[in-house]
Amino acid sequence: MKRSVFAVLSSALCLVALQAAASESIPLADAREVFAQARSICEQDAGKLWGVSLCGPIMLVDPKSRQLIANQADANGALKARDGVFVGLLPAEQNVANTAVEWSGTRWTQMLWPLHAEPETRGTLIAHELFHRIQPQLKLPKLESGENAHLDTLDGRYWLQLEWRALARALQAGDDAARRQAAADALLFRAERYRLFTDAAAQEQELEQNEGLAEYTGVMAGNATEQARVQAALHDLSAHVGSPSFVRSFAYATGPAYGLLLDRYAAGWRQQLAGGLRFDATLRQALASETPADVQGLADQRALRYDGAALRVSETQRDIQRQQVLAANRRKFVDGPVLLLPFQHMKVQFNPSNLQPLGEHGTVYPTMRISDDWGVLEASDGALMRSDWSAVTVVAPEASAGSDLKGEGWTLQLKPGWRLVPGSRKGDLVLEQPAQ
Structure with missing residues (x-):
């Protein structure tokens, strides 16, 4: 007692x-x-x-x-x-x-x-x-969550950054004609990206409706004057240029910029979001800016006004390094022995600015923390998330018994009853839930 x-x-x-x-x-x-x-x-x-x-x-x-x-x-x-x-x-x-x-x-x-x-x-x-x-x-529409893997490719990054540069020029324009022209250029660069990647519009819309609207709200409600809001939006357009990856961070930049332009040219646009409004389509309609027949040719021409040649060189150099990262990730998370952790009621924490798409296999998250019915996974050197967010993969551990497990760049704290069992390939492991 x-x-x-x-x-x-x-x-x-x-x-x-x-x-x-x-x-x-x-x-x-x-x-x-x-x-x-x-x-x-x-x-x-x-x-x-x-x-x-x-x-x-x-x-x-x-x-x-x-x-x-x-x-x-x-x-x-x-x-x-x-x-x-x-x-x-x-x-x-x-x-x-x-x-x-x-x-x-x-x-x-x-x-x-x-x-x-x-x-x-x-x-x-x-x-x-x-x-x-x-x-x-x-009551925003439920949109399919896209991986936006195209925004880690050379062309995807190239046209996105040109769009950012045009949006910045539009926000800083001294007169309406210059603002309209720069906004039209931004729409043109986006149209060329969508021509190259046919699923891009739907994939990008989901993140723009989520983080894009959130950052627009941050800029609008968090800053008291129009000048401060413009400066905050310009900061967003420049701050993300140095991010290792744009696939989960691009909307932090586009959301405020498009939002401020829509506030100017398309009054009432926020009330139309429930109908599936897209930033670019709504702004194009408001500006009466038609998509040209030769999108590629005009986009290449207009890119010269935004230092496109130098950007293409730097992105080409980056893409060489990206191919090396892709090869290493394939060896690590696809070809080699792995541990598969299916999700039950997953909660995830990650850095949105450094993700590495791995094609049909999903996306590598360099750092992440996942809590689920089975316990807590913390990865400090990469974990592969499936595209449908149904499971995560890490490099298989050498030892597979116990509740506190460690592997290459990760730790796993299992709850009682859960254990690792052999997977479908030699050396693979999969998490098995307790018997009901």
């Missing part, structure tokens, strides 16, 4: 200590400042953008300690009130990212600590993530 009481007291003291550590990891005053800025953003918006208030539950999470501070209590009472905020720990099965999450009976805007120190940049991030929390309320 005494040992039980001691264990309860010890647990309680540990919880108090951890909650105290949370306030040290994320200073309460700094957290309250973020919450105040978020409240100011959503009150200034007052539902004007989407007809829905951006205000709601927010949690700030320290990714190393998983300690959190929230602006309100959770539905299940896991958090404890302290000095006007609520503190606690995020369980291991929950991933940590800038996103919307369901946890402890509440839908949250989750943001990683520390946030940007500069208020305008921080405001854009806050409003972006506030959008993700309300996104299900907007």
Whole structure:
């Protein structure tokens, strides 16, 4: 009996200590400042953008300690009130990212600590993530999630970056005629990309409707003046040029740029999203800009005005390196022995700017964290996600017994009852669930 009481007291003291550590990891005053800025953003918006208030539950999470501070209590009472905020720990099965999450009976805007120190940049991030929390309320059409693998090819990257350059020129134009011409050039470069890759329009639309609209919201609601919004959109168009991959990051750049142009030339476009509106098609219609019969010829001609020749040289050099990465990934995740982890109720955390498409096999995520019914996988040196997001593959481990497993660049913590069994090929392994 005494040992039980001691264990309860010890647990309680540990919880108090951890909650105290949370306030040290994320200073309460700094957290309250973020919450105040978020409240100011959503009150200034007052539902004007989407007809829905951006205000709601927010949690700030320290990714190393998983300690959190929230602006309100959770539905299940896991958090404890302290000095006007609520503190606690995020369980291991929950991933940590800038996103919307369901946890402890509440839908949250989750943001990683520390946030940007500069208020305008921080405001854009806050409003972006506030959008993700309300996104299900907007009744947007369900679109097929595309891999956007074409945006890792030489031509895909080339025409996308020319589109970004034209959008930047449009946003900076000093008169309407120049703005319209640059916007038409952006649409032309996109049309040439869609001519080369027939599935590109549908694949790109899904991410633009998701992250593109979120970043547009961040730019609009997170910045108080038109000049600040234009500068934020221009920053997005330049900041992603250096990303190792565009396949999951391109819409952060195109979303705000097209959104600002549509606000100017296509009033009411946000209300048309439920009908499957596409940014480029709507802007083309608003500008009365017809797609030319010879898209390729005119695109090549206009590319010269955006330093296309130098861009083609640099992208050709990059593509040589990409082919080497593809070959290495095939040897690692296709030809060699692998461990296959099918998904049950998967939650994933990853870096959207460094993905490596691997054709019909899926996409290699250099770093990722996956939690599922079977446990937690953390990969620091690559994991192959299937195109349909039904399973993930890592290099097979040398030892396949136990609950804490390690392999080449990954660790796996299995829950009781789960185990690894031989796969269809010699050396392959697959995760097997407990007997029912």
